[in-house]
Amino acid sequence: MDGAIDNRKYTENTDVKSFSRMVKEEIFRADIGDTCCAMAEFSGLLLFGAQRIQKDGIRISTENPDVMGCFAELARILGFEASVKQTTEKSVKYIAEVMDTVRVAQLLYDLNLLDESDGSIKYHVSHNVVKKMCCKRAFVRGAFMGAGTISDPNKNYNMEIVTPRPELCEEAAELLRSLEFECKIINRKNKYVIYIKNSDRIADILSFLGAYKSQMELLNIKIEKEIRNDLNRTANSETSNLIKTINASVEQIQAIQKIDKLVGLDNLPDELREIAVLRLENKDLSLSELGNLLNPPLTKSGVNHRMKKIMNYNK
Ligand SMILES: [Zn+2]
Numbered sequence: 001m002d003g004a005i006d007n008r009k010y011t012e013n014t015d016v017k018s019f020s021r022m023v024k025e026e027i028f029r030a031d032i033g034d035t036c037c038a039m040a041e042f043s044g045l046l047l048f049g050a051q052r053i054q055k056d057g058i059r060i061s062t063e064n065p066d067v068m069g070c071f072a073e074l075a076r077i078l079g080f081e082a083s084v085k086q087t088t089e090k091s092v093k094y095i096a097e098v099m100d101t102v103r104v105a106q107l108l109y110d111l112n113l114l115d116e117s118d119g120s121i122k123y124h125v126s127h128n129v130v131k132k133m134c135c136k137r138a139f140v141r142g143a144f145m146g147a148g149t150i151s152d153p154n155k156n157y158n159m160e161i162v163t164p165r166p167e168l169c170e171e172a173a174e175l176l177r178s179l180e181f182e183c184k185i186i187n188r189k190n191k192y193v194i195y196i197k198n199s200d201r202i203a204d205i206l207s208f209l210g211a212y213k214s215q216m217e218l219l220n221i222k223i224e225k226e227i228r229n230d231l232n233r234t235a236n237s238e239t240s241n242l243i244k245t246i247n248a249s250v251e252q253i254q255a256i257q258k259i260d261k262l263v264g265l266d267n268l269p270d271e272l273r274e275i276a277v278l279r280l281e282n283k284d285l286s287l288s289e290l291g292n293l294l295n296p297p298l299t300k301s302g303v304n305h306r307m308k309k310i311m312n313y314n315k
Pocket residue numbers: 033034035036037038040132133134135136138
């Protein structure tokens with residue numbers, strides 16, 4: 001189809017790097033902000049992304065270098081040095097951890113993730129940690145880095161954050177809603193998924209998280225998709241008009257051939273014979289196009305009038 005927009009450049013892009021990867025790379029590069037925000041982001045990242053949160057150590061294993069980098073950088077800002085290992089496994093390429101019996105416990109206490117009474121870990125969104133707007137944003141960034149995905153906007157619009165913990169899921173969804181990001185929760189096997197499917201809301205959340213390039217990319221794809229759909233719709237209506245014209249033409253030709261067989265076209269009145277011959281010679285033209293071939297030209301309704309006479313000639 002002429003004018004159709006080529007979609008390949010996007011699929012090529014996303015073959016190399018998924019949209020989620022792009023977003024996470026951008027979030028990782030964005031400014032972390034003050035220490036309060038580093039705490040909040042680390043809290044989000046640990047709660048949603050860490051495989052191990054214990055008093056003597058925290059660990060994240062991930063295939064994404066930016067998630068690993070985020071863990072190490074936040075730890076560094078908060079005064080820890082993360083040890084990073086690369087593995088040969090496909091799904092887990094990096095393992096980053098901080099092991100320190102005394103100081104990790106203190107950090108978890110500061111993040112309000114440690115239950116003082118029994119020393120267990122509290123998987124919750126601490127109101128103390130996400131008091132300020134800057135910290136709410138940082139927490140969502142951390143949660144997204146830890147367990148978030150965004151579909152390739154060429155395919156569909158879907159943003160998710162996943163956790164096996166229902167209460168944590170509910171609390172994080174509440175936090176998003178308090179920021180006016182309407183979201184839903186679905187239970188998928190043993191996972192609880194916060195999701196957003198509205199493209200504009202996803203674009204807004206991307207800019208909220210500081211992923212402006214990804215936001216632009218999503219909006220551009222959306223515009224291109226809309227243009228492509230409009231073109232398809234126009235093409236479809238053109239196609240269906242053509243089909244209608246051809247179907248009508250086939251009926252007219254059958255009637256004309258019948259007249260020719262029964263009485264002969266030469267015996268038709270001139271004005272009808274003229275149209276009948278033109279129709280036989282131009283099977284795919286509409287009535288108004290046939291009218292333009294007459295000398296003098298005839299309007300569509302004029303041609304229609306004569307064609308009706310032809311169609312009724314045998315009846
Ligand atoms: Zn802050």
